[in-house]
Amino acid sequence: MKNIIEIKNLKKSFGEIRAVDDLTFSVREGELFAFLGENGAGKSTTISIFCGQLQKDGGQVWIDGENLDENLNVIKSKLGVVFQNSVLDKQLTVYENLEHRASLYGIFGEEFKKRMDELNGLLELDELLNRPLGKLSGGQRRRIDIARALIHEPKILVLDEPTTGLDPQTRKSVWEVIEKLRKEKGLTVFLTTHYMEEAAEADYIVILDRGKICAEGTPLALKNAYVKDFIILYNVSEEQAKKLERPYLPLRDGYKIEVESVCVATKLILSYPEIFVDYEIMKGKMDDVFLSVTGKTLEGGKV
Amino acid sequence: MKQIISLTKRNVKLFFKDKSLFFVSLITPMILLVLYVTFLGNVYKDSLLANLNGLVLSDKVVGGFVGAQLCSSILSVSCVTVAFCSNMLMVQDKASGALADLTVSPVKREKLGIAYFLATELTTLIVAGFALVASFVFLAIQGWFLSFTDVLLLILDVLLLTTFGTLLSSIVNSFLSTQGQISAVGTMVSSGYGFISGAYMPLSQFGEGLRKVLGFFPGTYGTSLLRNHAMRGVFSEMQEQGMPAQLVEEVKTAFDCNLYFFENKVELWVTFAVILGTVAVLFAVYLLIMKSQNAKRGK
Numbered sequence: 001m002k003n004i005i006e007i008k009n010l011k012k013s014f015g016e017i018r019a020v021d022d023l024t025f026s027v028r029e030g031e032l033f034a035f036l037g038e039n040g041a042g043k044s045t046t047i048s049i050f051c052g053q054l055q056k057d058g059g060q061v062w063i064d065g066e067n068l069d070e071n072l073n074v075i076k077s078k079l080g081v082v083f084q085n086s087v088l089d090k091q092l093t094v095y096e097n098l099e100h101r102a103s104l105y106g107i108f109g110e111e112f113k114k115r116m117d118e119l120n121g122l123l124e125l126d127e128l129l130n131r132p133l134g135k136l137s138g139g140q141r142r143r144i145d146i147a148r149a150l151i152h153e154p155k156i157l158v159l160d161e162p163t164t165g166l167d168p169q170t171r172k173s174v175w176e177v178i179e180k181l182r183k184e185k186g187l188t189v190f191l192t193t194h195y196m197e198e199a200a201e202a203d204y205i206v207i208l209d210r211g212k213i214c215a216e217g218t219p220l221a222l223k224n225a226y227v228k229d230f231i232i233l234y235n236v237s238e239e240q241a242k243k244l245e246r247p248y249l250p251l252r253d254g255y256k257i258e259v260e261s262v263c264v265a266t267k268l269i270l271s272y273p274e275i276f277v278d279y280e281i282m283k284g285k286m287d288d289v290f291l292s293v294t295g296k297t298l299e300g301g302k303v
Numbered sequence: 304m305k306q307i308i309s310l311t312k313r314n315v316k317l318f319f320k321d322k323s324l325f326f327v328s329l330i331t332p333m334i335l336l337v338l339y340v341t342f343l344g345n346v347y348k349d350s351l352l353a354n355l356n357g358l359v360l361s362d363k364v365v366g367g368f369v370g371a372q373l374c375s376s377i378l379s380v381s382c383v384t385v386a387f388c389s390n391m392l393m394v395q396d397k398a399s400g401a402l403a404d405l406t407v408s409p410v411k412r413e414k415l416g417i418a419y420f421l422a423t424e425l426t427t428l429i430v431a432g433f434a435l436v437a438s439f440v441f442l443a444i445q446g447w448f449l450s451f452t453d454v455l456l457l458i459l460d461v462l463l464l465t466t467f468g469t470l471l472s473s474i475v476n477s478f479l480s481t482q483g484q485i486s487a488v489g490t491m492v493s494s495g496y497g498f499i500s501g502a503y504m505p506l507s508q509f510g511e512g513l514r515k516v517l518g519f520f521p522g523t524y525g526t527s528l529l530r531n532h533a534m535r536g537v538f539s540e541m542q543e544q545g546m547p548a549q550l551v552e553e554v555k556t557a558f559d560c561n562l563y564f565f566e567n568k569v570e571l572w573v574t575f576a577v578i579l580g581t582v583a584v585l586f587a588v589y590l591l592i593m594k595s596q597n598a599k600r601g602k
Binding site: 077 | 310
């Protein structure tokens with residue numbers, strides 16, 4: 001798979017503050033890429049730069065083979081952006097909003113109607129089209145934001161904390177829409193998020209702290225590299241837990257045994273089959289990865 | 304071009320659908336209307352009659368005089384305050400983040416600027432156009448002394464003042480970016496413009512110093528232009544009814560039809576030229592601002 005986004009040595013400062021400090025990373029075509037970091041880590045600044053909203057101080061950006069410095073408008077037509085807050089016009093109907101936004105990409109008349117039919121099939125907008133945006137629920141508005149981002153058939157969907165402030169059920173429905181888009185359209189999704197559970201679903205994660213990359217990799221690689229695994233042993237006595245000679249924590253109905261890796265867990269199971277009657281092996285969580293890498297916890301990680 | 308039309312349509316729709324924006328734009332004309340109905344109309348009528356030295360004018364010409372004064376004032380403030388409120392959309396888009404959504408697309412910034420300008424010009428013309436039609440109806444009831452040329456000149460004045468208001472608001476608003484600034488500027492313009500343009504009270508009623516300062520403000524020339532064209536027929540009729548020419552001139556001066564820049568009387572064609580020149584200068588300034596903001600964009 002080719003790289004659809006390539007960023008090399010990207011730099012941006014605001015006065016003395018280095019918002020983006022020598023970032024280098026790439027995003028493969030079709031993958032769900034997560035940019036993880038607390039507020040002020042440099043996530044939105046990076047997005048603003050490659051969306052042409054902010055000028056960089058240094059470095060190079062290529063989107064789908066186009067250089068940002070040379071073909072900004074071509075790049076803009078390849079990106080669909082869903083902002084953290086809905087920024088469409090609340091007084092206008094959904095149809096009017098999408099019609100005016102489509103015109104920004106030179107989509108008019110029959111071409112627009114055709115595109116609307118496609119989006120209707122994808123996002124089930126039919127019942128919402130003639131309603132003013134301001135009268136829609138949070139989840140419905142998010143669907144319209146996604147429709148607006150897709151109006152010109154971009155190759156990359158940029159989601160800037162798309163579920164912040166939404167209730168769990170709405171977040172779930174937003175993610176169902178995004179998953180559907182990935183499956184049916186093969187879109188590349190560039191996601192920034194506070195929510196660990198969302199990042200854990202990504203194909204590749206970059207963790208940012210104070211403008212710098214402090215860790216990157218697939219969720220599995222990050223968990224293997226930065227956190228330990230656990231075995232939850234049910235219905236055993238403390239004596240049996242002690243026998244394993246590993247750090248352990250008592251639980252209501254068993255013990256949580258810390259192990260370096262699944263391989264070590266397997267060896268333990270084979271050595272003490274009489275203890276391992278009812279158990280499960282768990283990988284470390286992304287929250288623990290983030291804590292281990294940055295020394296901080298993310299608000300979203302608690303959800 | 305299609306993009307500019309679509310964006311202009313969006314901006315016009317937003318102005319008329321945003322009730323707060325629409326009603327705020329009508330505050331100043333409404334204040335004027337209330338002032339005239341409650342006391343200003345009578346003040347002008349009484350001050351005119353007090354200076355007639357026994358001469359009797361028909362009720363129709365007196366009604367036409369007060370009506371023309373009211374209509375010219377309302378038109379003068381509407382063209383500018385409505386433009387300011389309509390053009391607030393430009394700032395609202397920045398404050399709400401809508402501008403970022405517009406500029407992530409490949410549309411050129413110049414097109415966005417042109418669409419804001421055209422939408423403001425159009426919405427102001429629609430509102431001022433209604434005010435103009437209402438004024439004609441009102442004058443027809445109070446006392447109609449307008450010739451066909453006067454009507455055309457009044458339309459031209461409204462067009463010119465609308466463009467003046469649109470350009471002035473475009474320049475001021477291009478430096479604003481928050482809701483707080485929108486409120487502050489909106490309030491200042493709504494409450495202050497009627498005074499400094501001589502729409503609430505004729506400049507001749509102000510102190511000499513303030514009158515001289517306001518002589519540098521092009522808006523006062525706009526009000527004077529409208530007054531001259533709205534009242535030309537009334538003054539002719541007054542002379543027809545036996546009012547001495549010198550007294551007519553005094554009334555014209557008292558009610559800002561004759562403007563003075565320091566001690567020099569400003570001829571009507573100069574008044575017209577001042578507005579036209581101001582529009583040209585404001586246009587050039589706005590272009591420069593757009594150009595410099597585009598250059599600074601994103602830094």
